[in-house]
Amino acid sequence: MIQTGVETVKRGMAQMQKGGVIMDVINAEQAKIAEAAGATAVMALERVPSDIRKAGGVARMADPRIVEEVMNAVSIPVMAKARIGHVVEARILESMGVDYIDESEVLTPADEEYHLLKSTYNVPFVCGCRDLGEAARRIGEGAAMLRTKGEPGTGNIVEAVRHLRQVNAQVHQVVNLPKDELMTMAKNIGAPFDVLLQIQEVGHLPVVNFAAGGIATPADAALMMELGADGVFVGSGIFKSSNPEKFAKAIVQATTYYQDYELIANLSKELGTPMKGLDITSMPFEERMQERGW
Amino acid sequence: MKIGVVALQGAVTEHLTALSELGAEAIPVKEANQLRELDGLVLPGGESTAIRRLMDAAQLREHLQLFSREKPVFGTCAGLILLAKEVIAEEAHIGTMNVVVERNSFGRQIDSFITDVTVQERKIPAVFIRAPHIQSVGNNVEVLATVGDRIVLARDGHLLGCAFHPELTEDRYIFELFLEMVKKSASARLASHENVL
Numbered sequence: 001m002i003q004t005g006v007e008t009v010k011r012g013m014a015q016m017q018k019g020g021v022i023m024d025v026i027n028a029e030q031a032k033i034a035e036a037a038g039a040t041a042v043m044a045l046e047r048v049p050s051d052i053r054k055a056g057g058v059a060r061m062a063d064p065r066i067v068e069e070v071m072n073a074v075s076i077p078v079m080a081k082a083r084i085g086h087v088v089e090a091r092i093l094e095s096m097g098v099d100y101i102d103e104s105e106v107l108t109p110a111d112e113e114y115h116l117l118k119s120t121y122n123v124p125f126v127c128g129c130r131d132l133g134e135a136a137r138r139i140g141e142g143a144a145m146l147r148t149k150g151e152p153g154t155g156n157i158v159e160a161v162r163h164l165r166q167v168n169a170q171v172h173q174v175v176n177l178p179k180d181e182l183m184t185m186a187k188n189i190g191a192p193f194d195v196l197l198q199i200q201e202v203g204h205l206p207v208v209n210f211a212a213g214g215i216a217t218p219a220d221a222a223l224m225m226e227l228g229a230d231g232v233f234v235g236s237g238i239f240k241s242s243n244p245e246k247f248a249k250a251i252v253q254a255t256t257y258y259q260d261y262e263l264i265a266n267l268s269k270e271l272g273t274p275m276k277g278l279d280i281t282s283m284p285f286e287e288r289m290q291e292r293g294w
Numbered sequence: 295m296k297i298g299v300v301a302l303q304g305a306v307t308e309h310l311t312a313l314s315e316l317g318a319e320a321i322p323v324k325e326a327n328q329l330r331e332l333d334g335l336v337l338p339g340g341e342s343t344a345i346r347r348l349m350d351a352a353q354l355r356e357h358l359q360l361f362s363r364e365k366p367v368f369g370t371c372a373g374l375i376l377l378a379k380e381v382i383a384e385e386a387h388i389g390t391m392n393v394v395v396e397r398n399s400f401g402r403q404i405d406s407f408i409t410d411v412t413v414q415e416r417k418i419p420a421v422f423i424r425a426p427h428i429q430s431v432g433n434n435v436e437v438l439a440t441v442g443d444r445i446v447l448a449r450d451g452h453l454l455g456c457a458f459h460p461e462l463t464e465d466r467y468i469f470e471l472f473l474e475m476v477k478k479s480a481s482a483r484l485a486s487h488e489n490v491l
Binding site: 001002003004005006008009012013015016017018019020035036037038039040041075076077094097098099100122123124252253256257 | 308324344421
């Protein structure tokens, strides 16, 4: 019997992405640059997060034409974003055969109360998280991959670091917690009990967890790997830099050899200007994408 | 037995875990100078194009070609693609295993599946993720498993190529098969060495 859309197959696809870099692209040409640089997947978008920030208004699923163009241009997996809770955008992307859907806070949420029930789809989902409670809720809904949220489109790594450290510290806590204290922890962080139980049994998150939201340089990517990310998403960091091809290659190398500091030094030499960064402390609360979703 | 797992990108830890469970000493390999001490090598699943770029950047290709001519190598999914002598519509990479492989031949992720395959009369679970298949095999290559009419596991002497992911299930049969090949190859090398002496 052949079974599609089962958990092992959805989570397994993310496991094949480990140690890799997933790059945001807005057309076929960028997708090809990403593939040639060694990206493990591309995220097809209408605008990268920093441009979404600038444009303001409501950010929606990309024009299916762009997604299709990217799918036809490369042989690596293609991901695309749907708005949080937008059942129809997700079903449209699934029907087009995209390889992974990102239920993403980068787009304007369609539902402020409910996320998608991702276990009911054949296509796997990746979701953002800032702490273990959020991570466990998304796993409970059927996410097959996680990414820490960071603050998208800022080129500022500080939130990505905060979120990854937070998730990992709480995983560590769960693994070392006496079993009779686990239910109280589940209550306190709003996590499904069975997900925490599973984490305690296997000693780590049951799905792959990438870092995202603010990675702008090879050193940023290596930092997230050092802190225990399984891989990285780079949004605006590549195609908003002065030399996307060089940046893409350097970030791929730095992710694989994240502890080879001499190499990262060489990769970083004369790389050109990274994307312009944003200070998050001066950002109005309502502009923080990480606050979207719960 | 010391087995390396090429650790540039992909499902590296899953292979290390499976090999350690069976009593092998398993180490991640990122550089050519680590190959010398190994009895066998695993090319794990991942994105074959990404792994290929990283191998080129590290100038690993020739070293892996030399290694695979001499010692056992087990390629899963992307690893099989890299090992194959011919890849449809693409340039071959390491190219030492006498098979022709087609990439993404079962479709996109939405078509990825799990099923049972029969290997040497034993039924094992097999996870296929945007998987390739072996379109044809050269002389003396043993076909070990098929799905429908597609070859998904084959052995060319001391090279083992697998289109699915045994590292994603609990069943360790394919790993046992590979470690058996490593043992055999090591004792054969030892015997020929003694003959020379």
